[in-house]
Amino acid sequence: MSDHTGQALPDYRILPADVAARMAQIKQRDYVLEVDHVSKVFTQKRNRTVALDDIEFGVHRRELVCVVGPSGCGKSTLIRILAGLEDASSGRILMDGKPVSGPGSDRGMVFQKYTLFPWLDVCRNVMFGIEMGGVDRLEAQRQAMQWLQMIGLEQFATAYPHQLSGGMQQRVAIARALAASPRVLLMDESFSALDAQTRTKMQNYLMEIWRKIDITIVFITHDLDEAIYLADRILVLKPHPGRIEEVIEVPLSRPRRAEQMTSAEFLATKAHLEGLIRSFGTQDHVDDEDVEIDLPLLTLVTDKVE
Numbered sequence: 001m002s003d004h005t006g007q008a009l010p011d012y013r014i015l016p017a018d019v020a021a022r023m024a025q026i027k028q029r030d031y032v033l034e035v036d037h038v039s040k041v042f043t044q045k046r047n048r049t050v051a052l053d054d055i056e057f058g059v060h061r062r063e064l065v066c067v068v069g070p071s072g073c074g075k076s077t078l079i080r081i082l083a084g085l086e087d088a089s090s091g092r093i094l095m096d097g098k099p100v101s102g103p104g105s106d107r108g109m110v111f112q113k114y115t116l117f118p119w120l121d122v123c124r125n126v127m128f129g130i131e132m133g134g135v136d137r138l139e140a141q142r143q144a145m146q147w148l149q150m151i152g153l154e155q156f157a158t159a160y161p162h163q164l165s166g167g168m169q170q171r172v173a174i175a176r177a178l179a180a181s182p183r184v185l186l187m188d189e190s191f192s193a194l195d196a197q198t199r200t201k202m203q204n205y206l207m208e209i210w211r212k213i214d215i216t217i218v219f220i221t222h223d224l225d226e227a228i229y230l231a232d233r234i235l236v237l238k239p240h241p242g243r244i245e246e247v248i249e250v251p252l253s254r255p256r257r258a259e260q261m262t263s264a265e266f267l268a269t270k271a272h273l274e275g276l277i278r279s280f281g282t283q284d285h286v287d288d289e290d291v292e293i294d295l296p297l298l299t300l301v302t303d304k305v306e
């Protein structure tokens with residue numbers, strides 16, 4: 001395989017030694033999240049859509065997994081099932097080895113659309129999830145301010161969401177999700193509405209936070225650059241029915257740097273992913289039909305999983 005200049009690209013499956021060592025280490029860790037033969041069938045009048053067909057994978061503790069695939073391949077359905085916002089037709093979701101059903105504070109979610117509570121200031125938005133966990137107000141405020149410091153927005157504690165840019169709102173949404181101490185952070189196209197420059201910054205913020213705390217991340221995106229830049233492993237979903245086509249180990253060292261996006265390993269991985277997605281025969285891979293959800297975090301943080 002070669003890039004657009006005709007330069008030969010390496011095999012994307014060959015991991016540099018440091019990456020191979022890191023992958024080996026990750027694989028020794030337990031699974032935090034397991035998807036056990038999950039299928040999802042939607043039936044509407046005479047239409048029957050197999051959105052997900054026998055999906056089987058595990059995410060190791062502190063791993064960052066991205067899920068990519070063309071529009072309609074079941075990415076949002078999968079993450080909604082992981083979040084407990086949707087039931088699987090068959091199969092199970094396990095958290096730390098135990099089956100879960102319904103939403104729980106062990107899984108935090110950040111959506112594409114800005115979902116902060118508009119009537120609460122930034123600090124109260126972050127406090128919300130902490131207080132739901134039974135922490136008193138003063139302590140919740142102290143913890144919220146720590147989170148705001150972590151995302152570099154402590155000076156905006158008393159601002160309201162509409163006073164913030166899209167990128168800042170998503171940073172607060174991440175802080176709000178993390179403040180409830182989830183085991184897993186679920187992100188569905190969370191940076192897709194942002195401009196390219198802000199998006200890159202957000203990717204770096206996310207990886208910085210991820211390095212500092214014990215969190216496992218499942219990140220859905222249709223943007224291949226984003227998936228390669230962020231992920232330890234990438235799950236490629238194939239549409240109709242939604243199935244795992246391939247699981248790729250990303251051949252890039254950490255910490256990630258923007259310069260890596262022009263490396264031969266990056267380009268080789270991207271060329272392979274592009275080829276795969278083209279072979280699925282769908283015209284685009286842009287998500288345009290997100291299901292509207294009303295303030296889902298309310299359900300997420302109020303329903304505790306025992």
Ligand SMILES: Nc1ncnc2c1ncn2[C@@H]1O[C@H](COP(=O)(O)OP(=O)(O)O)[C@@H](O)[C@H]1O
Nearest residue numbers: 042049051070071072073074075076077078287
């Ligand atoms: N609530 C629903 N009712 C019926 N069909 C649905 C529903 N949600 C999703 N689907 C169908 O399931 C498939 C997967 O959708 P989705 O998970 O949104 O894909 P993606 O996020 O990858 O674009 C699509 O064919 C979609 O039309």
Ligand SMILES: [Mg+2]
Nearest residue numbers: 075076287290
């Ligand atoms: Mg989607």
